[in-house]
Amino acid sequence: MRSSIFQTADGRWVGFVTMGIRPDGSVDRRKRTAPTRADVTRKVRLLEQQRAEASAVPAGRSPRLEDWLRDWLVATALRVRPSTLSGYRVDVDTHIVPAIGKHRLLALEPEHIEHLYTELAAKGLAPGSVHHVRRTLNKALNDALRRRRIVRNPVTLAHTPRYDPPEIEPLTVAEARRLLAAAEDERNGVAFMLAISLGLRRGEVLGLSWKDVELDAGRLHVRKQLERRNWRHGCVSPIDCEESAAKCPQRKDGGLVLSELKTKQSRRTLPLPEPLVRALRRHRQAQREAQIHAGSVWHDSGLVFTNTVGRPVAPRDHSVHWTEFLERVGVRPARLHDARHTAATLLLVQGVDQRVVMGMFGWTSPAMTTRYQHVVPELAEEASRRMTTALWGEGVAEGSAR
Template sequence: MDKRTRAANGRSSVYLGNDGWWHGRVTMGVRDDGKPDRRHVRARTQKDVTAKVKKLERDRASGTLTRPGQRWTVGGWLEHWVENIISAAVRQSTLTGYRTAVYRHLGPGLGSHRLARLEAEHIEKLYAKMAASGLKSGTVHQAHRTLRTALNEAVRRGHIVKNPVELAKAPRLTDEEVEPFTVDEARRVLAAAEQQRNGARWVVALSLGLRKGEALGLQWPDLDLDAGTLRVRRALQRYPWQHGCGDSCGHSRARDCPSRTGGLITVETKSRAGRRGVGLPDPVAGLLRRHRDTQDLERQKAADLWEEGGWVFAQPNGRPINPRTDHNHWKGLLRKAGVREARLHDARHTAATMLLLLGVPERAVMATMGWSHSAMAKRYQHVTEPIRRDVAGRLASLLWDSPSS
């Protein structure tokens, strides 16, 4: 028979149950449905259960309470967060990164833990395991940022009191190596681009440093070739196909769904700094004029097959260029130019390096490149300083070294 003393309304109670355990019940507040939020704890001794009751009372007094209801696992919360909370708030490319971190790394590594019992040490062990498996530091750091964001939301919603990721030591992020082209390499790439359709695409990459999506998202109204200016307003991205019918169409592949969503989509630039105006050097403006004339001839040749979208860089039928196709064309261009294997992003690094070498003020370089933080410019110092010293050394040797007799 329970040895229970009836407590006044709202007061805590401690009693010995028929099961041989000591039980405690504490009223913590009111549930969403208006009923009292009465929490239950138990222990083998009266002393231990009393300590648990007092802790709940301290949490109640300090306001550090978890919400009643579902006891989330880490895996369950991460899946709920990525599919039902954050999916409508971020762009597709960001969501893809979150899903990769959740389903490939965080879920398998931490998913079985109770959300409220996850500790910093659990998280740090996962980071170490990921690094030991050979994953790049950027991948580990992406998992760290994803977990921190997801658990911050759990804190805001009262599912946990504090975020253990804030206590965990973040993995060291190794800066991506900046590998700009040499002047000779850049010239060879530009010479090869002159022989290709849409060759102006690569001139824009090397001279202006536009990101891939920004260049592919350019439309002719964004250019004022007489004034010599270009305005970056949007980016072109490829989103994966998704069913738009709620999986009711009967097709196993989302791309076959009559109501599918996805494909090539234009999005706003990622930041305010990304929406920017860029000055066009005279040779680039002249090249873009010739490119426009060539595209007019293609439009006439395609006739009714031309799909007018106003794209500066388009397929032979006027449609925008798929980023994957753009990537393949870049690799083919490097082979034709006889230049080392390089990322398209290295062309952007090249443009930034050239601007800094020319002594363009840092703020102007930031505006041209669409950087939000000055730290981006500092990443190039280890590249530009040796080149500057080399130029100074060559000049000194030319002007002051005495000729051999």
């Protein structure tokens, strides 16, 4: 594909560069003008370089950012989980589009991205939420870059707001034992036991079916997870519907649903310690008695953990139950997910092979182990005892321990 440069009758210089073929099949031939031959030559060479690097954007006017994001959400729905897509939609509709959505995609600059961050902070959005917005916009613009709609991603050039993730403090061994002892007398308390001892995620625990639990063999299979999805309109014309999607008479695809796990590695089989087997047997018997008591209103979901009429336990209700449980037992406040951190930490610091822990927790990257390997007080004390022994001898170490 050859380029051409010539001078017009009015003395200006013109260059034409054939870049390729447009989506409609026509030739993408671009024109550049300049007052001198040297200037137009530089412009022509730049286009030729972009063509060679396959970095030239398609012909035609660049779309607005809001239009690109709408199309991106439609395409992204084909490859991400509904809960992930829901988070993207909130970021796009509530935060990104109102602030910078009118900019043309090609005209988007790092300063515009920084303006977005400033607006979000001024509205009082938490730093973690601002970073979630940044990740969403970065993903969308990376896709635009791969499809040659832009020549560089301005998110990577903009200054990123400071964000210090909250410090995670796993439960101590004493706290974990205290909770395990108390959980046996708690309704659905075995769910907490599974989180503390096996590190199951909240959705994985609540998505367990009895067919996934082999009590005689002493193992369980993690195959599904329970999640709450946003409702979608089921009516013919959502625009004409007078109700929101959640209240639409024909709403669909929302509520509590059993869904596939996030990754293939998340599907796993775990051995059940004997105390958990006994606790699950007692829990199954209690559930059978609850079914008899509920009678005809019982909903046979087949789930291990249900409410009083056999329906799934809402994830948020389960977290509230956990918070109230900690308060009753007298254990400091902690997130339910901290129970997973506790299980991972105790396994790693006891020398369990990293690959085994990865398999048990359904991790895809070894880097995840460093996020979960915390220094709990008992380990710090043991490390101090060993250092004392090494430096001053066994007798001094025993004395310091007392």
